[in-house]
Amino acid sequence: MVVPWWRCFSARSMWFLAEGAGLPALREHLRARFQRWLVRRIPPARSVTLDQRRIFIFPSRVGFFFFACLLVMLVAAINYENNMSYALTFLLATLFVIAVLHSYANLSGLTLRALRAGEGFPRQLVPFSIGLACATRRGHHALWLGFEDDPEAVAVSVMPERGATVTLYREAGERGPFRPGRLRVESRYPLGLLRCWTWVDLDLVGLAYPRPLPYPEPLGSGAGQPRGRPARRPGEDEFFGLRDYRAGDRLRQVYWKGLARGQTLQSKQYAAGAASLDWLDWDAFPGIARERRLSFLCQQCLDLHRRGRRFGLRLPGNQLAAGAGDGQRDRVLRALGNFAPPPEAER
Numbered sequence: 474m475v476v477p478w479w480r481c482f483s484a485r486s487m488w489f490l491a492e493g494a495g496l497p498a499l500r501e502h503l504r505a506r507f508q509r510w511l512v513r514r515i516p517p518a519r520s521v522t523l524d525q526r527r528i529f530i531f532p533s534r535v536g537f538f539f540f541a542c543l544l545v546m547l548v549a550a551i552n553y554e555n556n557m558s559y560a561l562t563f564l565l566a567t568l569f570v571i572a573v574l575h576s577y578a579n580l581s582g583l584t585l586r587a588l589r590a591g592e593g594f595p596r597q598l599v600p601f602s603i604g605l606a607c608a609t610r611r612g613h614h615a616l617w618l619g620f621e622d623d624p625e626a627v628a629v630s631v632m633p634e635r636g637a638t639v640t641l642y643r644e645a646g647e648r649g650p651f652r653p654g655r656l657r658v659e660s661r662y663p664l665g666l667l668r669c670w671t672w673v674d675l676d677l678v679g680l681a682y683p684r685p686l687p688y689p690e691p692l693g694s695g696a697g698q699p700r701g702r703p704a705r706r707p708g709e710d711e712f713f714g715l716r717d718y719r720a721g722d723r724l725r726q727v728y729w730k731g732l733a734r735g736q737t738l739q740s741k742q743y744a745a746g747a748a749s750l751d752w753l754d755w756d757a758f759p760g761i762a763r764e765r766r767l768s769f770l771c772q773q774c775l776d777l778h779r780r781g782r783r784f785g786l787r788l789p790g791n792q793l794a795a796g797a798g799d800g801q802r803d804r805v806l807r808a809l810g811n812f813a814p815p816p817e818a819e820r
Contacts, residue, residue: 511655517674522584522608523658527671530576536666539569569666576669579662582608583616583631587675588638592682592807598642599679601653605629606636615662621654621672645681648764648810653677682810685775686768715739750795751777751784753805755814767809774809778802789814 515527532540543566550558588602601620607613612632618639619626631637643653659670715728718738728739753773758766770786777784778801785795786805791812793804 511672512674515671515673517676519676520584520586521673521675523580523582523671523673525577525581527673528577528580528669529671530573530667530669533661533665533668536569536668539565539666543569568664572664572666575663576660576667578611579613579615579660580658580669580671582611583613583658584608585656585658585673585675587677590677590679592680592803592810593645594682595645595647595684597645599645599653599681600640600642601677601679603639603641603656603675604636605631605639607631607633609633613660615660617657617659619657619659621657623654626657626659643679645679648681648683648767649813650678650680650811653679680807680810682806683764683767683771685772686765687772688769715741751782752787752795753777753784754787755789756787763814767812771806771809774802774805788812 586604591599593599617626786793
């Protein structure tokens with residue numbers, strides 16, 4: 474069935490033109506239509522193997538120049554009726570056709586997998602790790618990978634027996650989960666005459682933490698930092714961790730087993746079982762907007778971690794047990810970044 478050319482334009486596209494919405498508005502409309510078509514053709518997936526439905530090929534600038542030279546050579550061969558000119562023209566045209574096949578084969582069979590989505594604070598570069606492997610015994614050479622609308626790209630070649638891992642970076646936006654966009658995989662191998670590319674969505678979701686903001690009251694001086702300080706009782710000391718040896722440490726504190734294994738000289742730390750405990754509490758900031766509350770809690774989390782304190786987190790519908798160290802800091806920041814309170818919790 475032949476479709477008339479005027480039906481290629483939707484009613485909304487014609488409306489844009491008729492109302493004089495301007496080139497930027499029309500460009501955004503066409504971009505949205507292309508994105509919807511791309512989602513149908515290459516839907517999001519954690520692992521994608523490239524095939525003929527997912528690969529696009531178009532001549533590069535060098536390819537267009539090469540094609541123009543072929544036309545000039547063909548006109549000259551016809552004009553002068555020179556058999557050698559005919560032979561050279563058709564030989565180069567055959568080379569162009571063969572380059573199409575090799576360009577396609579260089580991307581076909583490439584498998585991309587989402588490995589890890591990073592986390593960070595707003596306006597920081599967040600890492601995203603992507604694994605590349607060969608679905609066939611053929612390698613993939615001179616690949617360029619980059620996210621949508623990102624001028625920076627990473628060059629990589631994938632060998633069948635090893636595979637490869639690529640880490641790309643995307644700037645985090647405001648607090649909460651965010652997507653880096655589709656991944657652009659491009660190659661101009663082997664001759665640079667053709668641009669072979671694809672857009673894949675590996676369903677990567679990064680996380681932006683709240684923006685840290687210092688609370689007006691000093692840490693632990695007000696209701697924002699409730700904590701208990703029971704008296705220290707003998708016999709309740711428990712192993713807390715290791716730190717570098719300091720002059721004056723008692724001999725029984727030295728971690729001799731680690732020294733025997735060739736580690737640096739370290740001392741054992743002990744903390745009382747009834748040691749002080751800090752809580753980061755959502756209800757400690759009544760009347761403050763949600764994002765500012767989360768920013769205050771984020772800053773206090775970083776301060777407590779820097780001071781080596783044990784702390785927990787209380788949020789509406791979620792409570793994290795007290796802990797210390799990098800793992801506790803990351804758990805708290807992750808909970809703050811993903812927090813979506815019910816409407817009544819913001820009052």
